[in-house]
Amino acid sequence: MKKWLLTTSAVVMMGSAIPIAWAGDGLWRHVPSTHAHSSARAVAGGPFAGHADVQHDWQLRSSVRVSRQVLREAYLASRAVYTEKLQKYAKVTPSQAKKAIAQAHPGMKVEDVQLRNIRTDLVYTGLAQDDEERYLVIVDAGNGKLLLDRLLPTHHERVFSGD
Template sequence: MKKWLVSLSLFSSLACTTGTVFANDGLQRPQTSATHANLHPVTANVQNTDSEGTEQWDVRSSVQVTRDTLREAYNASHAAYTEKLQKYAKCSEKDAKKAILAEHPGMTVEELQLRNIRTSLVYMSIVRDDEDKYLVIVDAGNGRILLDKRVPTHHERVFANQNPAGNDAE
């Protein structure tokens, strides 16, 4: 088992460092040996632009799509995701929103999405008013609030590690 893992790691490392991957050409061929006869090496223009210790890869495909197209695809996949999971939720979005507003009267529910957290089906929401913002997670089974956490403002996050004199904390 160890030898298999080591050889797999070595093969993966070599494939990643050389920019070579294996692609299936889609043709059906009879297998004559233990090797994959229908896989062919494909190279890509992959350059490691290592800057200050962070690895960034400049990968350019021959096919470019607009951000609007990507956004539409994401929204379509999100809608399909929600539709697929909605049948398992015993609590509706309306019930989840009612539970959130009961906990935060006078606030506005900005987002409410059916999601999963480690296979637990929940509604995730952002609620806010003029001063505060909260992340609220509601159980999609019974409508109970599982998490209600204040989200710090940008100003609070930026200045959180400074002492009163304005100097950075040690």
């Protein structure tokens, strides 16, 4: 069971990192190539070879396909193992972190409290929200103090901010 969880989490992590790297290089967009030998260059030099203005249409299909539900279950399993591994280092429990967030934002609903790391610092992240406002709150996993309490902009504030 342990090997299965480790393998699944490795596959999920690799699967989530590769598309991000490719998307950053523009490889997911299809732009017709103006170079006659661009496909040969991509095969010979790897996926990032060639001129910066040359983009490729990658039609990759594996012989093994899995459903989105299976992928979601694998992701949640890896997240649970991740949290379980780190929980022994935290001196504050998730309920204590939730209580700290609730004290900072009385009357607001507190949700999505998760143990995470930020540049190797162990913290709890959570959201405090009501009908009008939503806050991202980060709590120190060692002493329960608030490290960040930031109002998140609404959709309308982001769209109409003029920036």
